[in-house]
Amino acid sequence: MSNNSNESRGFGTRIGYILSMAGFCIGIGNLWKFPYMVGANGGGAFLICYLIIALCVGVPLFLIEVQIGRSSQLSGIAGMRRLTGKKGSGWNAIGWIALFTVTIICFYLITIIGWNLGYIVKVATGSLSGMDGAAIAQEFTDFSGSWSCVGYTVIVVVLGWILMNTGVKTGVEKVCTFAMPLLIVMLIGLAIYANTLPGSREGLMWYITPDFSKINVSVFQAAAVQVFYSIGVGMCCGIVYGSYINKKADMVGDTASVGEYPKVCVNLQTDVR
Numbered sequence: 001m002s003n004n005s006n007e008s009r010g011f012g013t014r015i016g017y018i019l020s021m022a023g024f025c026i027g028i029g030n031l032w033k034f035p036y037m038v039g040a041n042g043g044g045a046f047l048i049c050y051l052i053i054a055l056c057v058g059v060p061l062f063l064i065e066v067q068i069g070r071s072s073q074l075s076g077i078a079g080m081r082r083l084t085g086k087k088g089s090g091w092n093a094i095g096w097i098a099l100f101t102v103t104i105i106c107f108y109l110i111t112i113i114g115w116n117l118g119y120i121v122k123v124a125t126g127s128l129s130g131m132d133g134a135a136i137a138q139e140f141t142d143f144s145g146s147w148s149c150v151g152y153t154v155i156v157v158v159l160g161w162i163l164m165n166t167g168v169k170t171g172v173e174k175v176c177t178f179a180m181p182l183l184i185v186m187l188i189g190l191a192i193y194a195n196t197l198p199g200s201r202e203g204l205m206w207y208i209t210p211d212f213s214k215i216n217v218s219v220f221q222a223a224a225v226q227v228f229y230s231i232g233v234g235m236c237c238g239i240v241y242g243s244y245i246n247k248k249a250d251m252v253g254d255t256a257s258v259g260e261y262p263k264v265c266v267n268l269q270t271d272v273r
Contacts, residue, residue: 011244016173021241023176026183030230032112041222042214043206049215049223058227062238069242076236079243098236105235110160114153118143121152168244 011017038046072079077095084091122128122143128136143149163171194200228234 011168011173013173013177016169016177017241017245019180020168020172020176022180023172024237024241025230025232026180034226034230037222037226038207041219042211044208044210045212045214046219046223047208048210049220050226053220053224053227054231057224058231058233061233062231065233065236065238066242066245069239070245071242072239073243075243076239079239095236095239098234098239102235102237110156111153113156114149115140115144117156118149118152 011020068079068083069075072082074082075095076098077092080089080092080095081087086092119128122139128139131139163175165171195204232238
């Protein structure tokens with residue numbers, strides 16, 4: 001593959017690549033599952049285990065996936081075939097297992113996004129106003145089994161298809177460059193609001209203060225599972241992202257920046273090439 005071909009199909013800017021990868025890593029695994037995993041596994045103690053495993057295992061493995069993609073300039077299945085040079089190699093199974101994993105994940109991920117879209121409409125129209133906890137729970141039960149939920153899910157599928165078929169530069173990159181900073185602003189706003197609620201100080205101190213007596217094998221195991229789920233290791237998505245960056249790009253620096261992209265938004269507007 002020529003350099004010109006790679007440049008035409010790849011990301012247009014370094015910040016676009018970083019934010020697009022952040023959009024993949026910072027998803028349901030962090031916004032939905034992570035908080036209750038922390039709550040169920042000792043608060044600050046779980047955070048310490050999570051950070052150790054993320055730095056020592058999660059990030060290196062994700063970098064390996066990105067490097068495989070950058071070296072092959074292909075997707076997971078085709079990339080493993082090119083790197084091994086054999087169609088019958090056992091290593092090629094990595095690509096097929098990853099494809100199966102992503103397919104399974106998409107079944108529930110698309111459904112959850114459909115729920116979110118439906119609830120955005122409900123909140124905007126005021127249909128949830130005045131409901132107590134029991135009424136809201138019943139509303140979710142009724143909505144999740146309705147044809148309107150199926151309709152919202154179909155809308156999500158169609159929008160996803162349009163986005164993916166628009167191209168990297170004009171589709172994924174442009175959307176993530178706008179959406180990810182907006183997400184940070186929303187999260188900051190939610191954090192400020194949450195810390196104004198009664199009992200927030202006690203909750204925050206419990207969250208960030210480690211109780212080392214809580215650290216055991218099961219907590220490390222839960223943290224390891226969460227690291228793989230949050231970063232997205234083992235799905236070959238890193239291979240796909242790596243296939244869209246030039247071989248001369250600062251792969252380690254750009255990938256590590258995913259964890260600190262709020263700062264990156266301010267000072268990175270350089271060409272990915």
